[in-house]
Every structure is written in C-alpha cells, then in structure tokens.
Amino acid sequence: MQIYNTLTRSKQEFIPLNAPHVGLYVCGPTVYGDAHLGHARPAITFDLLYRYLTHLGYKVRYVRNITDVGHLEHDADEGEDKIAKKARLEQLEPMEVVQYYTNRYQHDMEALNVLPPSIEPHASGHIIEQIAFVQKILDAGYAYVSEGSVYFDVEKYAKDYHYGKLSGRNIDELYAETRELDGQQEKRHSYDFALWKKASPEHIMHWPSPWSEGFPGWHLECSTMSTKYLGEQFDIHGGGMDLMFPHHEAEIAQSCAALGHDTVRYWMHNNMITIAGKKMGKSYGNFITLEQFFTGKHPLLTKPFSPMTIRFFILMAHYRSTVDFSSEALEAAEKGLERLTETYARLQKLIPAKDSTVDVHGLRERCEEAMADDLNSPIVISHLFDSARAVNTVFDGKGTISQEDLEELKAVWQLFVVGILGLRISDTGGVESGLDAYKGAVDMLLEMRLEAKRLKDWTTSDRIRNRLTELGFTVKDTKDGFEWSL
C-alpha cells in the first residue's frame, strides 16, 4: 500500500521492517478533560489503518499512549502540570482524575467502534524508563543539567543531525522567533526543551530522579515508550498535524540523540476538524465533546448524533483534509449512513437467481485499490454507494443476482463496511441480535397489518403503523411485505 509520509512529503510504498510484523505508535490523549470531536479523528484514522493493515495480513502491534504527566499549561506562571492543577481545583488525587478521564475516553472510543490498541501505556507508569532515556541523551552529550532540570541542547544536536526535518523549520528561524520569550533563564537557548523538569513546591505530581524531585518533559514519553514497546526502529508513527512541531520534531531529536539514528520510518498525520473554518480545540474553546454529540446537548447541535454517524462523517473525508463540522453536514452523513445500513440489511435478504442483470464485478478490487492509496476511505464509500444501487435494484425486483455474485457482494460488504470502515451496523437495520422474541412480536403485528391491508381495512393498518411509529419504529412497505427498524 501507499502511505503519505510527512517526512518526505510524498506517498511511498509501505514496506514493513520485519514483515509480517508491523509496529504502529500513535499519540493518544492527555487525560484531563472529556474527549471532543477532534480526538475522534486520529482515533478513527489510525483505527482504519490498524484494521486495514490487519486485513492485509500483517500482525500489528498498535501502541497508543495515555498522557497523564508532564504537559504544561500555557498560561501557568510556573509551568504547572496540567493534571496537577485540575486535581487541586477539584480536590482529587491526580491519579483519580487520570483514571476518571481515561475511563471516559475509553468509553467514547468503544462507542465509536475504535478497536483498543495492543498496548495503552501511561507516561506515569514509565518514569524509570524515561529517566534512563534522559541519561542516555546526557551521556551522548546532547543535554545539560541546569538547576535540577535537564534540557535538550538543540544547537549541539543541530550540528550533528538535521533538526527540523519533519516540520521544515530551521534553527535560525526558531532562534529569531523565540528569543522574545522570557522566564527561560535556565536554558542556554530559548528553543531548548525540557527533558526533566524540577518540580516547584506546589507541584504535586513528582518523582525522584538523579537531578531533582520532578517530572519528565513534554515530549519524552513518546520516545521512551515507542522504543520500549516497538524497538529502536519501527514502522509507523501517527498523530495529529498539530503535533508535528514541536512535539514530533522533539521526539525525533530525542531518539536520534539517544540512539544515534532515526526510529520512525513513516510519519503519518491526520488533519484537523474545524468548526466554522476554525480549528476545534481546547484553547479556542469551540469544541464539542463526544458525549455532547451523543446526547445532542450543545447549542450548535440540532439533535443527537449517534457514534456511528460521527464515525461515518469522519470517514467520508480523507484523513489529510480538514473537515468542517456543521450540523447540516452531520445530518447529511446520517442520512447517507442510514441508506448504507438499510441496504446492508436488504443485502442479507436477497434471493439469488440463475444469473445477474446487475454488475457487481470489480467492487472488491476498486475498494482495495482505494484503501491501498493512502487510506482513501471516501472513495471506498463512493464505491459502496454505487453497489448499493445494484442491491436495491434487485431488492425491488427490477433485477436479478446470481448466487456467486451475491456471495461475493455480501463478503465484500462484510469486509469493507463492517471489518475495515468499522461501521457497526446490524443485519436488521438497527436492532441488536439476541432479541428474537421481541423481533417476532413486531413481525407478528406487521403480519396482522399486512392481513388488514389485504382486506383493505386501512383503519387497522394505519393504526398499527402509526402506533409503532409513535413508539419509535420505522415501518416501510415493500413489494410484497414490509421492513422495519427502530
């Protein structure tokens, strides 16, 4: 398959280092607040990649971290740890906050049908490894200790390696731009970044280290944990575009400094979700949490949107494009998904004929081709819609499909809709299986309605349909029967 590698700014053939094994690392959430729509994007993008690589036969070790230490708050005077601040405000143990939001994150991800990663390591659980990593960088001569903190020596590093190769920045510009910042007396240069930070007295999340009682720097956990679980060289590192600089650039520098070589072979970055053209983010205060989408409780939402609608909405755009949120766009996605879902249910009921009048050939190949081209999910979806037309034509009795074609079509839908796009749809159009009695009862009511219709007893037939509609069912008459969903 082809993958767009941010490092080379081009699509490249993906060749794993140790096939059939693939190492995949993705930057996970900082657990100090509820996940919003922006968090769903990388989760779903790399879930798609994970599912597709697995489909291709690779054995993927997917590592997605939980950041629970180290990130600094932008307006905090003393560089206070985000989680510590929130914890003090709410009078909770930091770990209690971490656990609370981790649980909620995982709950949201499950709702979005995002598969759990193979390993979900916490930064706080890898302090020892991070200290060792800092020591390695110190030993290599690319860091210095200053008043209990350890800083990465960007200038020294830039002499031996290419600092800025991922983001396209160069050190001279950085120097010109960041010299204005104050409060950086401990550092030799403003663009140096912390590997280990000495904790201030009011800072409650801290650990002992050779340099001070403190906490690891912002970028260190990813270098440390990716190396620990995927090795000194691994295949793919993913994350949001906003992490390219400084986070991923710093990661590259740290890893090269400590190990003497690059660790990541393919860098993949998903684009942002915007709202009215602006990036949706915490600092803009314009984000909508996933929970709010699911409940519809937000002024910008006209109604609740199911997790699958959110997932489908995100998959309808290519992961490297920005996607603009609006209630209208989401409603359009919802209707599209509904059409796909209903067609899927009908596909299960089709009765094969001697031969096909509809053409379903090449669907599998076209879908595979789209996926292999840097995960082009919108194209996959467009092919599925094309074949939906064929399914509905047969369902309407206006065409036929052979046994062989039908089986192929079912298999392709199962593979791409359910397996790769990860759309959780049931074969009864929304009702979970295992409720046979309940389904039987609804079927019986509709059988009675059918009988009433035969007798032209429209009063009874409408009464049944109207009552079912009131209860939340959707009833649709078909050529010689009915179908329903909840």
Add this chain to the structure above:
RNA sequence: GGUACCUUGCCCGAGUGGUUAGGGACCGGUCUGCAAAACCGGGGACAGCGGUUCGAAUCUGCUAGGUACCUCCA
C-alpha cells in the same frame, strides 16, 4: 514576520493533464390505498488573471481570500 497548506456545483466532499466521483438537498418520472423507502432521469463546478500544452480543475507564475504551526493542543 517565518514555514506549510487550502480555495471544487445549493451544502458536504473525492479527483487523474483529455472519459460520470460519491453523499445530502432540489426538480421530473416509476412504484404505491396513503406514507416511507427504493429505482430511473435531470440540472448545475472547479477563487481571479496570465503562462506551458493539441488539450488543465489537475503543471507553472502572480493576485485575492482563508487555515494551521511557530505556545498546551488530536
């Protein structure tokens, strides 16, 4: 200011130098007790101005508008 990127029909959103993306909405038709769904058909587009080319939405230059990163951020 620096760097990167974007601008497609009413809306969302793909795209290869020459052939229909797709979805939603809309209009017409078929089917139907009604409704819903489905199917068939339909219109419309590539920010503006130049250039390269037999031919450009697709390559190139300029202009306009917008976004992201440079500070925590998916």
